[in-house]
Amino acid sequence: MSAAAALTLSGLHKAFGTVQAVQNVSLTVARGETVALLGPSGCGKSTVLRLVAGLERPDAGTVAVGGRDVTRQPPETRGVGLVFQDYALFPHLSVLDNVAYGLRVRGVARAAAQAQAREALALVDLTGLDGRRPAQLSGGQAQRVALARALATRSPLLLLDEPMSNLDERLRSDLRAGLRGLFARIDAGVLLVTHDQREARALAGRVVILRAGALVQAGPTETVFAQPATAWVAAFLGERNLLPAGPGQVRHVPETALQLGPGGPWPVVARQSTESGLVVTVAHALGPLTLTLSPREAGLLAGNTLRLSVDEAQVRPLPDDREQE
Numbered sequence: 302m303s304a305a306a307a308l309t310l311s312g313l314h315k316a317f318g319t320v321q322a323v324q325n326v327s328l329t330v331a332r333g334e335t336v337a338l339l340g341p342s343g344c345g346k347s348t349v350l351r352l353v354a355g356l357e358r359p360d361a362g363t364v365a366v367g368g369r370d371v372t373r374q375p376p377e378t379r380g381v382g383l384v385f386q387d388y389a390l391f392p393h394l395s396v397l398d399n400v401a402y403g404l405r406v407r408g409v410a411r412a413a414a415q416a417q418a419r420e421a422l423a424l425v426d427l428t429g430l431d432g433r434r435p436a437q438l439s440g441g442q443a444q445r446v447a448l449a450r451a452l453a454t455r456s457p458l459l460l461l462d463e464p465m466s467n468l469d470e471r472l473r474s475d476l477r478a479g480l481r482g483l484f485a486r487i488d489a490g491v492l493l494v495t496h497d498q499r500e501a502r503a504l505a506g507r508v509v510i511l512r513a514g515a516l517v518q519a520g521p522t523e524t525v526f527a528q529p530a531t532a533w534v535a536a537f538l539g540e541r542n543l544l545p546a547g548p549g550q551v552r553h554v555p556e557t558a559l560q561l562g563p564g565g566p567w568p569v570v571a572r573q574s575t576e577s578g579l580v581v582t583v584a585h586a587l588g589p590l591t592l593t594l595s596p597r598e599a600g601l602l603a604g605n606t607l608r609l610s611v612d613e614a615q616v617r618p619l620p621d622d623r624e625q626e
C-alpha cells in the first residue's frame with residue numbers, strides 16, 4: 302500500500318540547536334486524500350512541511366513521495382507542489398506566465414506549458430484572467446493563481462501552508478468550498494497546515510495533531526474532534542468541559558451531552574455574548590459546565606437559572622496530560 306501513497310514519512314526527527322522541532326513523526330497521505338496538520342504555534346507544523354518539500358534536511362527518518370524515497374533529493378526533483386502563506390507571484394508576468402513558469406523551468410516547451418497552465422487556471426475558476434498582471438487581481442484571485450501554479454505541475458502531492466491566512470473571512474469561506482470540490486477532482490494527496498479548525502474540518506478527511514514536535518493523535522477528522530484522546534488534545538480543540546476526576550484524570554463532557562429542558566434548575570454563574578451565541582456557565586452537580594446557547598435557546602434561561610441534564614453515556618474519562626511539556 303505504501304508504494305501507492307502520495308506521501309510517507311517514517312520516523313522524522315529535526316532539531317534546531319536544543320529545540321526538538323520534529324520528534325519521530327510518521328504519517329502517510331494517500332492519493333486523493335487531504336490530511337490536515339494541526340497544533341499550537343511552534344509545534345513543528347511548518348518544519349514538517351519544509352522537510353517534505355526538501356527545504357530542510359531531517360536529522361533522522363525518511364520522506365517518500367509517490368513511493369519514491371526523496372530524503373536526499375533537492376526540492377526541485379521531489380515532485381511536490383507547494384503553496385506557502387507568503388506565496389509570491391512575479392509582478393511583471395501575466396497570470397498565465399506565472400502559472401506556466403514552474404513548468405518552463407522544468408524544461409516543458411512553451412506551448413505545452415501554457416496549455417497545462419490554462420487547464421490549472423480552469424480548475425481554480427480563473428479562466429479569462431490569463432492576461433492580467435498580479436497587481437490587477439483581488440487577494441482571493443491571487444491566492445488561486447498560487448494554487449494553480451502548484452496544480453499545473455501535476456504533482457502527486459500538494460503542500461499547503463496556511464494557504465488562506467492572508468484573506469478575509471468571507472473570501473476564506475468561499476475558497477474553502479471551492480477547494481473541497483477541487484481536491485475531490487484531482488487525484489493528488491494534500492497535506493494542509495492550518496491554524497483554522499473550521500478549515501481543517503471543511504477540507505481534511507484526516508487530521509494529525511502535533512504537540513512540541515511529536516504526533517499526539519491522528520485519525521478521521523470527525524472522530525478526532527468527537528473523541529479527543531487526552532485532556533490536552535480536547536482543550537486544544539476547544540473543548541471547555543474537562544472536569545477534574547482524581548489524580549491525572551478528567552471527565553470530558555462534550556457539549557452534545559448537555560440536554561436542555563429536563564434537570565436542575567442550575568444557577569448560571571457566568572454569561573457572555575459572542576458571535577456564535579450566548580456562552581453560559583452553570584454550576585451543575587458534576588461541576589461547572591459551559592455551553593453556547595442560540596438566541597432561541599437563550600429564551601430557556603429562567604431568571605438566573607438553566608434547566609439541563611447530562612447524557613452520562615457521552616461523558617468519557619481522559620488522561621490529564623496538560624501540564625507536561
Ligand SMILES: Nc1ncnc2c1ncn2[C@@H]1O[C@H](COP(=O)(O)OP(=O)(O)OP(=O)(O)O)[C@@H](O)[C@H]1O
Binds near residue numbers: 317320321342344
Ligand atoms: N530555522 C530555524 N532555526 C531555529 N529554530 C527554528 C527554525 N525553524 C523553526 N524553529 C523552531 O522550531 C519549532 C517549530 O517551528 P515551526 O515553524 O515548525 O512551528 P509551527 O507549528 O509551524 O508554528 P506556527 O504555527 O507559529 O507557524 C519552534 O520552536 C521554532 O522556533
